[in-house]
Amino acid sequence: MPINKSMRKVLKALSFDGIEVEAARHLANIKAIDPMRIFYKTVDYQIYNEDYEVPVRIYLPKEGEPEDLPVILFFHGGGWVTESIDNYERVCARMAQATNHMVISVGYRLAPEHKFPTGLMDCYAAAKTVYTNRNIFHKASDDIVLMGDSAGGNLAAAISLMARDRGEFHPKKQVLIYPALYWDYSEKSPFPSVQKYGSDYLLTSGKMRDYINFYASSEDDKENKYFAPLLETDYSNQPRTLILTAEYDPLRDEAERYGKRLKEAGNRVEIHRIKDALHGYFALGIKYYHVKESFDLINHFLEEDSDYV
16 A cells, blocks of 8 residues: 555654664563463573573474474564564564464674674574584574564675675575665665655664664774675675565665675575565564565465576
8 A cells, every 4th residue: 555645744753863772672672562472382592602692582383393394593673773582572473373484583682782793693603503503403404594674684694694604504595674784874875765765764864874883883894794795795605585675665775786686696586575665564463464465475485496587
Protein backbone atom coordinates (compact mmCIF):
# COMPACT_ATOMS: atom_id res chain seq x y z
CA MET A 1 0.00 0.00 0.00
CA PRO A 2 1.53 3.37 -1.01
CA ILE A 3 2.24 5.93 1.70
CA ASN A 4 -0.61 8.45 1.58
CA LYS A 5 -0.47 12.15 2.38
CA SER A 6 -1.62 11.75 5.98
CA MET A 7 0.90 9.01 6.67
CA ARG A 8 3.68 11.12 5.17
CA LYS A 9 2.90 13.84 7.71
CA VAL A 10 3.09 11.33 10.55
CA LEU A 11 6.36 9.91 9.26
CA LYS A 12 7.85 13.36 8.91
CA ALA A 13 6.96 14.19 12.51
CA LEU A 14 8.61 10.98 13.71
CA SER A 15 11.73 11.38 11.57
CA PHE A 16 14.17 13.39 13.64
CA ASP A 17 17.96 13.39 13.74
CA GLY A 18 20.11 12.68 16.73
CA ILE A 19 20.60 9.58 18.89
CA GLU A 20 20.53 9.83 22.68
CA VAL A 21 21.81 6.39 23.57
CA GLU A 22 20.06 5.69 26.86
CA ALA A 23 16.72 7.09 25.71
CA ALA A 24 16.92 5.06 22.49
CA ARG A 25 17.71 1.90 24.44
CA HIS A 26 14.84 2.45 26.87
CA LEU A 27 12.47 2.88 23.94
CA ALA A 28 13.80 -0.27 22.26
CA ASN A 29 13.48 -2.26 25.48
CA ILE A 30 9.70 -1.80 25.49
CA LYS A 31 9.61 -4.52 22.83
CA ALA A 32 10.94 -7.03 25.36
CA ILE A 33 7.62 -6.83 27.24
CA ASP A 34 5.84 -9.69 25.51
CA PRO A 35 2.81 -11.50 26.99
CA MET A 36 3.27 -14.35 24.45
CA ARG A 37 6.74 -15.23 25.70
CA ILE A 38 5.54 -18.30 27.62
CA PHE A 39 4.71 -19.98 24.31
CA TYR A 40 8.23 -19.67 22.93
CA LYS A 41 10.45 -22.75 22.89
CA THR A 42 13.89 -21.36 23.71
CA VAL A 43 17.25 -22.35 25.16
CA ASP A 44 19.86 -19.87 26.42
CA TYR A 45 23.51 -20.66 25.77
CA GLN A 46 26.95 -18.97 25.84
CA ILE A 47 29.73 -18.90 23.27
CA TYR A 48 33.19 -17.60 24.08
CA ASN A 49 34.95 -14.77 22.30
CA GLU A 50 38.29 -15.16 24.08
CA ASP A 51 37.37 -14.59 27.76
CA TYR A 52 33.97 -12.98 27.09
CA GLU A 53 30.77 -15.03 27.21
CA VAL A 54 28.61 -14.06 24.24
CA PRO A 55 24.98 -14.87 25.08
CA VAL A 56 22.91 -16.61 22.43
CA ARG A 57 19.27 -17.63 22.49
CA ILE A 58 18.10 -20.65 20.53
CA TYR A 59 14.54 -20.72 19.19
CA LEU A 60 12.87 -23.92 18.06
CA PRO A 61 9.78 -24.17 15.87
CA LYS A 62 6.82 -26.15 17.10
CA GLU A 63 7.75 -29.15 14.98
CA GLY A 64 11.00 -31.03 14.61
CA GLU A 65 13.76 -32.09 16.92
CA PRO A 66 16.88 -29.87 17.18
CA GLU A 67 19.18 -32.37 15.51
CA ASP A 68 16.91 -32.49 12.45
CA LEU A 69 16.61 -28.73 11.93
CA PRO A 70 18.72 -26.45 9.75
CA VAL A 71 19.99 -23.27 11.44
CA ILE A 72 19.55 -19.54 10.95
CA LEU A 73 22.32 -17.69 12.79
CA PHE A 74 20.77 -14.26 13.34
CA PHE A 75 22.29 -10.86 14.16
CA HIS A 76 19.84 -8.19 15.24
CA GLY A 77 19.73 -4.59 14.04
CA GLY A 78 19.76 -1.38 16.05
CA GLY A 79 22.64 0.61 14.59
CA TRP A 80 25.20 -1.40 16.61
CA VAL A 81 23.95 0.70 19.57
CA THR A 82 20.45 -0.44 20.61
CA GLU A 83 18.36 -3.65 20.64
CA SER A 84 19.16 -7.05 22.14
CA ILE A 85 18.23 -10.70 21.95
CA ASP A 86 15.42 -9.91 24.44
CA ASN A 87 14.00 -7.18 22.20
CA TYR A 88 14.11 -9.45 19.16
CA GLU A 89 12.51 -12.40 20.89
CA ARG A 90 9.19 -12.15 19.09
CA VAL A 91 10.95 -11.67 15.73
CA CYS A 92 13.17 -14.72 16.18
CA ALA A 93 10.43 -16.95 17.55
CA ARG A 94 8.22 -16.13 14.57
CA MET A 95 11.20 -16.64 12.25
CA ALA A 96 11.73 -20.14 13.62
CA GLN A 97 8.07 -20.99 13.08
CA ALA A 98 7.82 -19.38 9.65
CA THR A 99 10.94 -21.09 8.26
CA ASN A 100 10.97 -24.33 10.29
CA HIS A 101 14.57 -23.55 11.23
CA MET A 102 16.38 -23.43 14.53
CA VAL A 103 17.17 -19.73 15.02
CA ILE A 104 20.26 -18.80 17.04
CA SER A 105 20.17 -15.12 18.02
CA VAL A 106 23.48 -13.55 19.05
CA GLY A 107 23.72 -10.98 21.87
CA TYR A 108 26.81 -9.14 20.70
CA ARG A 109 28.24 -6.21 22.67
CA LEU A 110 27.01 -2.75 21.71
CA ALA A 111 28.61 0.59 20.93
CA PRO A 112 29.53 3.15 22.09
CA GLU A 113 30.74 1.24 25.16
CA HIS A 114 32.19 -1.45 22.90
CA LYS A 115 33.31 -0.02 19.60
CA PHE A 116 34.33 -1.71 16.36
CA PRO A 117 35.41 -4.47 16.05
CA THR A 118 34.14 -5.80 19.42
CA GLY A 119 30.56 -6.55 18.36
CA LEU A 120 31.73 -7.96 15.04
CA MET A 121 34.19 -10.31 16.74
CA ASP A 122 31.49 -11.50 19.16
CA CYS A 123 29.40 -12.41 16.12
CA TYR A 124 32.37 -13.98 14.34
CA ALA A 125 33.13 -16.13 17.40
CA ALA A 126 29.50 -17.27 17.48
CA ALA A 127 29.58 -18.08 13.78
CA LYS A 128 32.87 -19.97 14.04
CA THR A 129 31.49 -22.07 16.88
CA VAL A 130 28.24 -22.87 15.08
CA TYR A 131 30.06 -23.78 11.86
CA THR A 132 32.98 -25.72 13.30
CA ASN A 133 32.01 -27.21 16.68
CA ARG A 134 30.06 -30.29 15.66
CA ASN A 135 30.01 -31.50 19.28
CA ILE A 136 27.61 -28.67 20.14
CA PHE A 137 25.49 -27.96 17.07
CA HIS A 138 26.04 -31.02 14.83
CA LYS A 139 25.47 -28.99 11.65
CA ALA A 140 27.11 -29.01 8.24
CA SER A 141 27.75 -25.69 6.51
CA ASP A 142 24.96 -26.39 4.02
CA ASP A 143 22.48 -26.42 6.91
CA ILE A 144 23.48 -22.99 8.32
CA VAL A 145 22.34 -19.57 7.09
CA LEU A 146 23.78 -16.23 8.18
CA MET A 147 21.06 -13.61 8.54
CA GLY A 148 20.80 -10.07 9.88
CA ASP A 149 18.75 -6.93 9.52
CA SER A 150 20.18 -3.41 9.21
CA ALA A 151 23.33 -3.31 11.40
CA GLY A 152 22.91 -7.06 11.75
CA GLY A 153 23.02 -7.34 7.96
CA ASN A 154 26.30 -5.43 8.07
CA LEU A 155 27.65 -7.94 10.58
CA ALA A 156 26.52 -10.94 8.51
CA ALA A 157 28.16 -9.54 5.36
CA ALA A 158 31.37 -8.73 7.25
CA ILE A 159 31.50 -12.23 8.75
CA SER A 160 31.18 -13.78 5.28
CA LEU A 161 34.12 -11.70 4.05
CA MET A 162 36.20 -12.41 7.16
CA ALA A 163 35.46 -16.14 7.05
CA ARG A 164 36.67 -16.31 3.46
CA ASP A 165 39.78 -14.27 4.24
CA ARG A 166 40.72 -16.34 7.29
CA GLY A 167 39.66 -19.68 5.86
CA GLU A 168 38.33 -20.89 9.23
CA PHE A 169 34.83 -21.79 7.99
CA HIS A 170 32.79 -21.35 4.83
CA PRO A 171 29.25 -19.93 4.96
CA LYS A 172 27.14 -21.21 2.08
CA LYS A 173 24.08 -18.94 2.43
CA GLN A 174 23.34 -15.47 3.78
CA VAL A 175 20.22 -13.29 4.00
CA LEU A 176 20.82 -9.55 4.32
CA ILE A 177 17.73 -7.52 5.24
CA TYR A 178 18.11 -3.80 4.43
CA PRO A 179 21.78 -4.00 5.49
CA ALA A 180 24.03 -1.01 6.30
CA LEU A 181 27.10 -1.56 4.13
CA TYR A 182 28.75 1.85 3.74
CA TRP A 183 29.84 4.63 6.08
CA ASP A 184 29.02 8.03 4.51
CA TYR A 185 25.48 9.35 5.07
CA SER A 186 26.25 13.00 4.36
CA GLU A 187 25.25 15.02 1.33
CA LYS A 188 28.38 13.56 -0.29
CA SER A 189 27.02 10.02 -0.20
CA PRO A 190 27.26 8.29 -3.60
CA PHE A 191 23.83 6.71 -3.11
CA PRO A 192 20.72 8.69 -4.21
CA SER A 193 18.48 6.96 -1.64
CA VAL A 194 20.39 8.71 1.17
CA GLN A 195 19.30 12.10 -0.14
CA LYS A 196 15.84 11.00 -1.31
CA TYR A 197 14.76 9.07 1.79
CA GLY A 198 17.15 10.34 4.45
CA SER A 199 14.87 12.86 6.17
CA ASP A 200 11.17 11.92 6.32
CA TYR A 201 11.02 8.11 6.51
CA LEU A 202 11.84 7.23 10.16
CA LEU A 203 15.47 6.25 9.69
CA THR A 204 17.27 9.48 8.83
CA SER A 205 20.70 10.09 7.38
CA GLY A 206 21.47 12.09 10.54
CA LYS A 207 20.75 9.06 12.72
CA MET A 208 22.92 6.92 10.50
CA ARG A 209 25.81 9.37 10.90
CA ASP A 210 25.40 9.12 14.68
CA TYR A 211 25.28 5.32 14.60
CA ILE A 212 28.41 5.19 12.46
CA ASN A 213 30.27 7.55 14.78
CA PHE A 214 29.20 5.58 17.86
CA TYR A 215 30.37 2.32 16.26
CA ALA A 216 33.73 3.55 14.92
CA SER A 217 36.68 3.61 17.30
CA SER A 218 38.52 5.99 14.96
CA GLU A 219 38.20 7.59 11.55
CA ASP A 220 40.43 4.83 10.19
CA ASP A 221 37.68 2.28 10.91
CA LYS A 222 35.59 3.90 8.19
CA GLU A 223 38.15 2.68 5.67
CA ASN A 224 37.96 -0.92 6.92
CA LYS A 225 36.04 -3.38 4.71
CA TYR A 226 34.75 -5.24 7.77
CA PHE A 227 33.28 -1.96 9.02
CA ALA A 228 31.81 -1.06 5.61
CA PRO A 229 31.71 -4.13 3.34
CA LEU A 230 31.16 -1.98 0.25
CA LEU A 231 34.81 -0.98 0.58
CA GLU A 232 35.83 -4.52 -0.37
CA THR A 233 37.48 -4.87 -3.78
CA ASP A 234 37.31 -8.66 -4.04
CA TYR A 235 33.82 -10.17 -3.80
CA SER A 236 34.76 -13.66 -4.94
CA ASN A 237 33.84 -16.82 -3.05
CA GLN A 238 30.92 -15.37 -1.15
CA PRO A 239 27.83 -17.28 -0.01
CA ARG A 240 24.68 -17.64 -2.05
CA THR A 241 22.93 -14.43 -1.06
CA LEU A 242 19.42 -13.03 -0.69
CA ILE A 243 19.19 -9.25 -0.21
CA LEU A 244 15.91 -7.62 0.78
CA THR A 245 15.66 -3.83 0.61
CA ALA A 246 12.88 -1.41 1.56
CA GLU A 247 11.66 1.08 -1.02
CA TYR A 248 11.63 4.12 1.31
CA ASP A 249 14.97 3.53 3.01
CA PRO A 250 18.17 5.60 2.87
CA LEU A 251 20.12 2.29 2.93
CA ARG A 252 18.33 0.89 -0.12
CA ASP A 253 20.80 1.77 -2.86
CA GLU A 254 23.93 0.65 -1.04
CA ALA A 255 22.40 -2.77 -0.35
CA GLU A 256 21.39 -3.17 -3.97
CA ARG A 257 24.86 -2.05 -5.09
CA TYR A 258 26.37 -4.71 -2.83
CA GLY A 259 24.21 -7.37 -4.42
CA LYS A 260 25.26 -6.20 -7.87
CA ARG A 261 28.94 -6.43 -6.94
CA LEU A 262 28.46 -9.93 -5.54
CA LYS A 263 26.79 -10.95 -8.80
CA GLU A 264 29.53 -9.40 -10.91
CA ALA A 265 32.06 -11.49 -8.97
CA GLY A 266 30.26 -14.67 -9.98
CA ASN A 267 28.25 -15.33 -6.82
CA ARG A 268 24.66 -16.52 -6.78
CA VAL A 269 22.55 -13.57 -5.67
CA GLU A 270 18.89 -12.60 -5.51
CA ILE A 271 17.85 -9.00 -4.77
CA HIS A 272 14.28 -7.99 -3.94
CA ARG A 273 13.03 -4.49 -3.19
CA ILE A 274 9.96 -4.58 -0.93
CA LYS A 275 7.57 -2.05 -2.42
CA ASP A 276 6.24 0.75 -0.14
CA ALA A 277 8.25 -0.60 2.82
CA LEU A 278 10.18 1.47 5.38
CA HIS A 279 13.45 0.60 7.07
CA GLY A 280 12.73 -1.59 10.10
CA TYR A 281 9.58 -3.23 8.76
CA PHE A 282 10.94 -6.74 9.40
CA ALA A 283 10.48 -6.28 13.17
CA LEU A 284 6.72 -5.82 12.71
CA GLY A 285 4.24 -8.64 13.24
CA ILE A 286 4.38 -11.77 11.14
CA LYS A 287 0.95 -10.96 9.64
CA TYR A 288 2.11 -7.59 8.34
CA TYR A 289 2.05 -7.87 4.55
CA HIS A 290 5.67 -6.71 4.02
CA VAL A 291 6.83 -9.29 6.54
CA LYS A 292 4.73 -12.02 4.91
CA GLU A 293 6.20 -11.13 1.52
CA SER A 294 9.69 -11.27 3.00
CA PHE A 295 9.19 -14.70 4.54
CA ASP A 296 7.82 -16.00 1.24
CA LEU A 297 11.06 -14.84 -0.40
CA ILE A 298 13.23 -16.15 2.42
CA ASN A 299 11.57 -19.57 2.38
CA HIS A 300 11.93 -19.83 -1.39
CA PHE A 301 15.61 -18.92 -1.04
CA LEU A 302 16.15 -21.48 1.72
CA GLU A 303 14.45 -24.21 -0.28
CA GLU A 304 15.81 -23.35 -3.76
CA ASP A 305 19.01 -25.02 -4.91
CA SER A 306 19.16 -23.88 -8.53
CA ASP A 307 21.00 -20.84 -9.85
CA TYR A 308 19.23 -17.51 -9.73
CA VAL A 309 18.85 -15.41 -12.83
